[in-house]
Amino acid sequence: MARPGSSKREAIVAxxxxxxxxxxxxxxxxxxxxxxxxxxxxxxxxxFPGKREVAAAALTEMAExxxxxxxxxxxxxxPPLERVRAYLTRExxxxxxxxxxxxxxxxxxxxxxxxxxxAAYLGRIQACLRASLEEAAxxxxxxxxxxxxxxxxxxxAVVEGGYVLARVHWDEAAMREAIDGAVQVLDGVTRPGx
Amino acid sequence: MARPGSSKREAIVAxxxxxxxxxxxxxxxxxxxxxxxxxxxxxxxxxFPGKREVAAAALTEMAExxxxxxxxxxxxxxPPLERVRAYLTRExxxxxxxxxxxxxxxxxxxxxxxxxxxAAYLGRIQACLRASLEEAAxxxxxxxxxxxxxxxxxxxAVVEGGYVLARVHWDEAAMREAIDGAVQVLDGVTRPGx
DNA sequence: GTCTATAGGGGGATAGAC
DNA sequence: GTCTATCCCCCTATAGAC
Numbered sequence: 001m002a003r004p005g006s007s008k009r010e011a012i013v014a015x016x017x018x019x020x021x022x023x024x025x026x027x028x029x030x031x032x033x034x035x036x037x038x039x040x041x042x043x044x045x046x047x048f049p050g051k052r053e054v055a056a057a058a059l060t061e062m063a064e065x066x067x068x069x070x071x072x073x074x075x076x077x078x079p080p081l082e083r084v085r086a087y088l089t090r091e092x093x094x095x096x097x098x099x100x101x102x103x104x105x106x107x108x109x110x111x112x113x114x115x116x117x118x119a120a121y122l123g124r125i126q127a128c129l130r131a132s133l134e135e136a137a138x139x140x141x142x143x144x145x146x147x148x149x150x151x152x153x154x155x156x157a158v159v160e161g162g163y164v165l166a167r168v169h170w171d172e173a174a175m176r177e178a179i180d181g182a183v184q185v186l187d188g189v190t191r192p193g194x
Numbered sequence: 195m196a197r198p199g200s201s202k203r204e205a206i207v208a209x210x211x212x213x214x215x216x217x218x219x220x221x222x223x224x225x226x227x228x229x230x231x232x233x234x235x236x237x238x239x240x241x242f243p244g245k246r247e248v249a250a251a252a253l254t255e256m257a258e259x260x261x262x263x264x265x266x267x268x269x270x271x272x273p274p275l276e277r278v279r280a281y282l283t284r285e286x287x288x289x290x291x292x293x294x295x296x297x298x299x300x301x302x303x304x305x306x307x308x309x310x311x312x313a314a315y316l317g318r319i320q321a322c323l324r325a326s327l328e329e330a331a332x333x334x335x336x337x338x339x340x341x342x343x344x345x346x347x348x349x350x351a352v353v354e355g356g357y358v359l360a361r362v363h364w365d366e367a368a369m370r371e372a373i374d375g376a377v378q379v380l381d382g383v384t385r386p387g388x
Numbered sequence: 389g390t391c392t393a394t395a396g397g398g399g400g401a402t403a404g405a406c
Numbered sequence: 407g408t409c410t411a412t413c414c415c416c417c418t419a420t421a422g423a424c
Contacts, residue, residue: 006407006408008407008408024300026220026221027220029399030399030400039408040408040409041402041410041411042410043408045402046407050400051399051400051401101362104291104299104357105291105296105297105299105358105361106218107217109362109364115362115364119362119363119364122359122363123363145378146379146382147375147378149371149375150372150374150378151375151378151379152375153356153359153368153371153372153374154352154372154379156359156372157351157354157358157359157369158348158355159351159355160351160354160355160358160359161351161353161354161355162347163298164316164354164358165316165351165354167298167299167303168298168303168309168312169317170303170309170313175351178344178347178348180344181343181344181345181347181348181351184340184345185345185348185379185382185383188339188379188382188383189382189383201389202389223418224417225416225417225418233391234391235390235420236390236391236392236420236422237389237390237391239420240390244419245418390423390424391422392422392424393423394420395418395420395421396417396418396419397417397418398417398418399415399416399417400413400414400415400416401413401414402411402412403413404409404410405408406407406409
């Protein structure tokens with residue numbers, strides 16, 4: 001039932017992934033999903049109990065995909081502070097918003113099944129940042145008074161907040177400035193070791 | 195027409211302010227507004243062309259109120275870095291989200307009349323932060339390599355991103371940690387002058 | 389200026405044929 | 407497993423009385 005293999009199910013989930021990023025949860029209707037996927041009403045309600053479960057399946061896939069990208073970015077090979085910088089400066093489509101974090105202010109976050117994949121994604125990023133910063137701290141690269149967990153929280157917050165600024169000002173530069181600042185701050189509280 | 199004095203108009207705008215914070219723009223229907231305000235259908239469409247303009251009026255008032263709070267926080271009397279800390283550490287209801295910034299990912303941001311008050315509010319905060327940080331820099335309190343505009347962008351982004359983290363993890367502590375980190379970072383890149 | 393009544397369209401879901 | 411047809415309710419807005 002929740003297995004892949006049925007073509008329409010995959011089409012429905014794929015369309016939902018597109019629409020959730022583009023419009024969010026509340027603004028995405030089953031009708032839109034069916035129109036974009038080419039499936040009929042029956043297919044959706046055959047494979048899923050309702051809209052929420054379709055979205056949950058889509059969000060789960062989205063989180064898996066994005067977590068894979070994050071894990072690749074934080075490969076243990078490179079020096080810890082390089083990994084952090086790579087995350088901060090990776091390319092982003094600021095005006096589209098964070099693919100998962102953009103749902104933060106929707107009522108969907110009150111549904112555990114929808115909140116979970118979003119929390120897993122942002123949580124993974126924060127964990128990777130924290131681990132890298134702790135590694136840097138252990139190597140004596142972090143200024144005193146800076147706790148790795150707190151700095152990790154700052155950096156993920158700057159990225160998510162950067163998306164907010166870009167959307168509100170309708171200007172990618174608003175996010176770029178925040179990211180630039182984060183890099184300056186990172187340089188300011190670390191020693192040039194890496 | 196857009197004047198106050200008509201009791202129902204004010205009730206409608208007041209109800210809209212409440213609902214916009216609680217549910218956002220798309221999830222707030224004229225019906226909800228009328229039910230909460232006690233007004234009838236006719237009153238809303240007598241005073242406003244439609245939902246968008248009601249929301250615009252509500253957002254404008256919300257921005258004015260919040261900007262007044264910000265301006266009070268950044269009174270020129272106190273030392274510049276104290277003002278910045280006061281902004282960072284002011285009390286917030288993390289799980290409710292930013293009263294204006296929570297609309298960032300709604301389609302409402304494509305409507306200039308709705309985006310403008312939100313942008314004005316966040317823009318004002320950023321300007322106040324920048325001015326304070328420039329004052330601190332002029333007094334030699336800022337570490338070299340830290341540009342006031344970039345640091346101002348970081349700080350407003352941490353706050354807005356902190357709201358996102360709190361909502362996504364459904365935990366106020368997620369925002370607190372980001373704010374704590376921002377204070378640590380601020381201390382890390384400034385000299386103890388103030 | 390405020391009210392009730394009503395309308396056209398879409399949202400989310402179900403029925404039942406194929 | 408997929409389709410079309412249909413349902414009820416809410417969304418946004420208009421009509422027109424008071």
